[in-house]
Amino acid sequence: MAEMWVNMGPQHPFNHGLWNLRVLMDGETIKYAEPILGYLHRGWEKSMENRTYPQIIPLSDRLCYGSSMSWSHLYCMTMEELFDIEVPERGEYIRVIVLELQRIVSHLLWLMAFGVDLGNLTVMLYVIREREMFLDLLQSITGARMTYNYPRIGGVRNDLPPDFERDCIRAMDYFQGKIDDYEKLCDGSKIFRMRTEGLGVVKPADAINLGLTGPNLRASSVDVDIRRDDPYSVYEEFDFDVCTHDACDTYARYRVRMDEMRVSCDIVKQALEKIPDGPVRVKVPKNAPNKTAVARVEDPRGEGMMYVVGDGTDKPYRLSVRSPVFVYVSAANHMLKGHKIADVPSVMGSIDMCLGETDR
Amino acid sequence: MELYTFIEGIVVWLVSIVQYILNVIGLHGLADWLGGAEIVNILTYLGQALIVFLVGFVICLTMIWQERKTLGRLMDRRGTRIGPLGYAQQLADGFKTFLKEIIVPDKAWVSGYNWALIILIASSVILVGIIPLSDGWFLSSTPAGLLLLFAVFSLAPFAILIGGWASNNKYTLIGGMRSAAQLISYEVPLLLSTVGVILLAGSLSFGDIVAAQDTIWFVIPQIIGFIIFMIAMNAEVERIPFDLPEAEAELVEGWGTEYGGLRFGLIMFAEYLRGYAGAAIAAILFLGGWNGPYLPPELWLLIKVFIIFFVFIWIRGSFPRVRTDQILNIGWKWLMPLAMINLAIAVAFKMLGWF
Numbered sequence: 001m002a003e004m005w006v007n008m009g010p011q012h013p014f015n016h017g018l019w020n021l022r023v024l025m026d027g028e029t030i031k032y033a034e035p036i037l038g039y040l041h042r043g044w045e046k047s048m049e050n051r052t053y054p055q056i057i058p059l060s061d062r063l064c065y066g067s068s069m070s071w072s073h074l075y076c077m078t079m080e081e082l083f084d085i086e087v088p089e090r091g092e093y094i095r096v097i098v099l100e101l102q103r104i105v106s107h108l109l110w111l112m113a114f115g116v117d118l119g120n121l122t123v124m125l126y127v128i129r130e131r132e133m134f135l136d137l138l139q140s141i142t143g144a145r146m147t148y149n150y151p152r153i154g155g156v157r158n159d160l161p162p163d164f165e166r167d168c169i170r171a172m173d174y175f176q177g178k179i180d181d182y183e184k185l186c187d188g189s190k191i192f193r194m195r196t197e198g199l200g201v202v203k204p205a206d207a208i209n210l211g212l213t214g215p216n217l218r219a220s221s222v223d224v225d226i227r228r229d230d231p232y233s234v235y236e237e238f239d240f241d242v243c244t245h246d247a248c249d250t251y252a253r254y255r256v257r258m259d260e261m262r263v264s265c266d267i268v269k270q271a272l273e274k275i276p277d278g279p280v281r282v283k284v285p286k287n288a289p290n291k292t293a294v295a296r297v298e299d300p301r302g303e304g305m306m307y308v309v310g311d312g313t314d315k316p317y318r319l320s321v322r323s324p325v326f327v328y329v330s331a332a333n334h335m336l337k338g339h340k341i342a343d344v345p346s347v348m349g350s351i352d353m354c355l356g357e358t359d360r
Numbered sequence: 361m362e363l364y365t366f367i368e369g370i371v372v373w374l375v376s377i378v379q380y381i382l383n384v385i386g387l388h389g390l391a392d393w394l395g396g397a398e399i400v401n402i403l404t405y406l407g408q409a410l411i412v413f414l415v416g417f418v419i420c421l422t423m424i425w426q427e428r429k430t431l432g433r434l435m436d437r438r439g440t441r442i443g444p445l446g447y448a449q450q451l452a453d454g455f456k457t458f459l460k461e462i463i464v465p466d467k468a469w470v471s472g473y474n475w476a477l478i479i480l481i482a483s484s485v486i487l488v489g490i491i492p493l494s495d496g497w498f499l500s501s502t503p504a505g506l507l508l509l510f511a512v513f514s515l516a517p518f519a520i521l522i523g524g525w526a527s528n529n530k531y532t533l534i535g536g537m538r539s540a541a542q543l544i545s546y547e548v549p550l551l552l553s554t555v556g557v558i559l560l561a562g563s564l565s566f567g568d569i570v571a572a573q574d575t576i577w578f579v580i581p582q583i584i585g586f587i588i589f590m591i592a593m594n595a596e597v598e599r600i601p602f603d604l605p606e607a608e609a610e611l612v613e614g615w616g617t618e619y620g621g622l623r624f625g626l627i628m629f630a631e632y633l634r635g636y637a638g639a640a641i642a643a644i645l646f647l648g649g650w651n652g653p654y655l656p657p658e659l660w661l662l663i664k665v666f667i668i669f670f671v672f673i674w675i676r677g678s679f680p681r682v683r684t685d686q687i688l689n690i691g692w693k694w695l696m697p698l699a700m701i702n703l704a705i706a707v708a709f710k711m712l713g714w715f
Contacts (some may be wrong), residue, residue: 006530014609028534028684117609119600119681123434191601191679194686341534342683345609 003031006341010039014345016113017338017355021348022331024342030145031337033330033344040359048319053079053153053288056319061147063321064357065107067300069102070148071137072359074297076151077232078306082154082293091155091280092234097168097271098141099233100264103136104175107257107264110352111182113317114254117345118195130178133171135239140164155281165272172265173176179261186254196251200335200347203248210334211327214302215260218244219252226298250350257352286314301325301352302326323357362496371400409489412499416488419662420632421450426666427673434677457625460676465618469526476523483515484630487637494650494657495567499689503541504564506641513596514639517543520605535614538684539605542595545691546602550592552699553585556706557645570649579646581709582701586646588695590671595637595687598631601679602687609681620642622684639668 009020018039024032044063048056060075061068073095080087087095092114108131115123134194135145140161142148151156186192206222219225225242227235243259245252288310304325311317328351335347375394382391406660425440425447432439440446464470490509492498502508517540558564561572561583572578579586595602606614616627643649643664650657682690698709 004530006534008610013612042658113681119607120386121431122435123680125437129436144686185678189679191682193685195680198610329641340683341683342604342610342681343605 002026008344009036014117014349015355016353017353017358019329019353019358021344023336023341023344028340028342030336030339030341033333035324036334037329037359040355043080044360045319045321048083050315050317052314053316055356057145057152058149060148062356063323063360064248064299064354066148066354067102067106068071069098069150070106070297070299071304072149073099073151074188074295074299074304074306076153077297078293078295079153079284080307081295082308083309084286084289084292085154085282085284086280087155087233088282089234089258089276090159090278092139093267093271093275094156094280095151096233096235097160097268097275098138098148098156100268100271101134101138101168103264103300104261105131105138106352107261110256110300112255114346114349115186115351118192120185121127122191123182126178126182126185130175133175136193137164137171140167152281153282155279159280163330164316167269168272168287174263174271181260183258184227193251195343195346196254196350197247198235199247199250199339199343200350202331203251206334207248210331212302212331213324214298214300214326215243215256215328216253216302219256221246221250221252226296226303230296232295234271234295237274238267240267240270250347253350266292287312288314288316296322301354301357304357321357321360323360325352325354325358329353331359363408363411363498364404367411368400368404369402371407375400375403381712395696407498412489413485414492416485416636417431417632418666419488419636420629421447421454422666423632423636423669424450424628426669429678430670430673431677434674448518454625457622460621460624462621462623465528468528468618472522472526472568473618474524475634476519477619477626479519479575480516480523481517481626481630484633484637485510486512488633491644492566492650493638493661495570497658498566499682501567505566506554506558506564506569506645509637509641510547510554513549513634514543514702516634523619524645527615527618531611531613532615532617533613534615535605535607538611539598539615541684542602542604542687542691545688546592546595546695549588549691549695549699550596552696553582553588553592553702554645555699556582556702559703559706559710566649570644570651573648573651574597574653577646580715582646582702582706584698584705586642588699588702589642589646590668592691593642594672594675595691597635597638597672599635601682603681604684604687635669636674638663639665639672642668674705 003024003026006023006025008023009015010018015021020039022034022035022036023030024313046060048059056075060072063071083136108127112124112127115121115127139145141164174300180310197281202210202220203224204220207217212220221244223242223244228242240263243263245255245258290310290312292307293308294307296303296307304324305322307320309318310314332348336344339347379391379395382394417685419469429439429446440449442449442452464473485511489499490505492501492510520539524532524539552606560578561569563569565639598605606616616624619627640661643661650661652660671679
């Protein structure tokens with residue numbers, strides 16, 4: 001067969017959102033892959049300049065509904081940097097708890113999509129079942145199930161509900177057994193290993209050059225985690241492992257996320273043990289000082305970063321976002337070249353696409 | 361009682377009623393013509409065809425229902441809930457496809473687009489006629505029944521390739537190519553795995569093969585052949601993990617992307633008919649066919665068919681999809697040599713005089 005261009009997208013079952021992957025194929029082999037973005041562009045950064053600081057929080061949830069908590073947390077953290085305020089310790093602990101719950105939810109959402117990409121619907125339905133449990137927990141704190149609008153500049157909106165600690169620990173214990181089930185269903189299947197091992201290999205040096213962060217970078221055996229290396233909130237209080245894997249392939253990315261869910265359970269348990277009493281929120285001034293601030297966070301997908309310029313008014317002069325997946329899509333060609341077209345969903349699915357934060 | 365005799369009795373009874381009415385009216389010539397042997401014969405065959413088609417249709421509906429219910433249990437959800445035990449959902453879905461608009465893609469090769477579908481569905485419906493439910497229940501019985509069955513069975517890749525090409529869509533083209541590669545390469549181990557059974561039974565006729573399993577089912581001496589047959593048949597009927605031609609994650613819906621509405625419904629119908637055919641061949645060749653105590657033989661065959669189909673559903677519920685090169689590797693590098701070994705075992709049994 002001669003070479004031919006195939007558009008995987010903008011509407012295609014494998015891309016979870018609107019983007020286009022133009023693939024040059026020779027038969028079924030990929031010779032070149034070219035990601036095209038811009039189908040979902042909302043002008044997020046520009047519209048923020050017309051809103052006051054508290055009004056931005058609900059929109060920062062919408063950056064990625066898969067991990068809305070960590071994005072609004074990142075926004076609030078940047079603003080605390082700008083206003084130079086200190087969050088009460090109980091507020092920080094609650095933030096860590098909800099962030100780790102959000103990380104589990106996000107990884108479960110990823111595993112669901114990955115199962116569908118590989119053609120195994122059972123994974124999807126099992127994972128959705130357990131995700132409900134965590135959504136219930138988050139709902140009991142925040143009242144919402146997807147876009148939580150929970151962190152506030154200077155703390156969080158409200159305290160933990162009564163009985164939360166009991167429910168949460170019970171859910172964690174139950175869930176750690178369920179991860180074993182997923183591993184039996186996925187790792188135990190020869191076909192799953194055939195479809196993931198040795199695919200989309202990114203060597204450590206390439207991963208750093210391509211700008212991969214988060215689980216994808218750790219799957220390339222680079223031991224970097226912002227939670228440990230540049231701790232924010234109260235992460236330095238906890239003792240947790242940073243999961244890495246040496247295989248650098250799609251299977252390694254799957255493996256790292258599964259391990260991270262276990263670690264997140266561990267962190268939540270530690271946080272629930274250590275959580276102190278006290279207020280969860282402090283008062284903040286209305287107008288920002290005339291300076292800039294930057295903060296970064298370990299999003300479930302990688303390194304999220306926000307940069308804000310305050311000009312003395314109640315609205316930001318400029319607000320800019322560095323989103324992890326926007327960098328990942330440029331690695332598409334590096335990861336896909338030479339593979340078959342059937343590997344596009346499994347390889348691109350393994351980097352955990354989220355188009356809301358990518359296109360903004 | 362044979363199906364033919366049974367339907368002939370009904371036809372003769374109906375014809376005699378009509379003859380009586382015609383004689384009362386005074387149309388004696390027409391009544392005599394209607395009572396002739398040829399007309400009764402033709403009407404009997406028509407009735408037989410109708411009954412076999414209806415049986416195929418009901419089996420197909422039941423298989424869809426079984427698939428939905430079993431997958432529901434495997435995936436920890438309910439499956440269908442409309443009607444008694446959720447059975448009416450299939451009828452509702454079938455009715456829904458009637459209401460959809462039929463769209464032919466722009467710049468498609470229309471005659472190829474339509475004929476591919478016709479060949480696929482016709483060949484699938486013929487399968488139900490060829491497969492006997494018992495030694496009395498069949499539409500056509502030839503000494504080379506198995507050969508005829510596989511000949512009709514292997515018409516599908518041709519139709520799928522043409523359909524994928526004619527739809528004028530890159531996904532369907534890739535799906536059609538994949539389907540051709542997959543189905544053709546799996547025909548070989550599929551046929552080779554049945555050769556052992558044919559050798560042991562010494563016949564290509566379904567009746568003889570089932571009769572030869574009176575004492576022992578062929579699944580015991582031909583266990584390797586049975587496993588190869590199940591894997592290859594899973595690939596032939598395009599079910600997960602071998603559903604590459606319609607892999608919805610990478611090729612949207614593969615070669616069937618452009619077939620919408622009723623055409624899609626018919627494709628699904630044909631797919632389940634092929635699934636039924638595959639399970640029925642497995643039951644007849646390896647699991648003793650309609651042999652069994654107490655129950656009527658037709659029921660025994662259907663029970664075995666649904667058990668085998670359950671295995672297909674189970675596999676679907678627990679495996680992801682394989683890749684194009686991997687499926688060809690499995691077919692040529694593993695199943696082919698294994699089928700050869702299986703054939704050698706069958707030859708050894710035959711030479712030892714055990715069968």
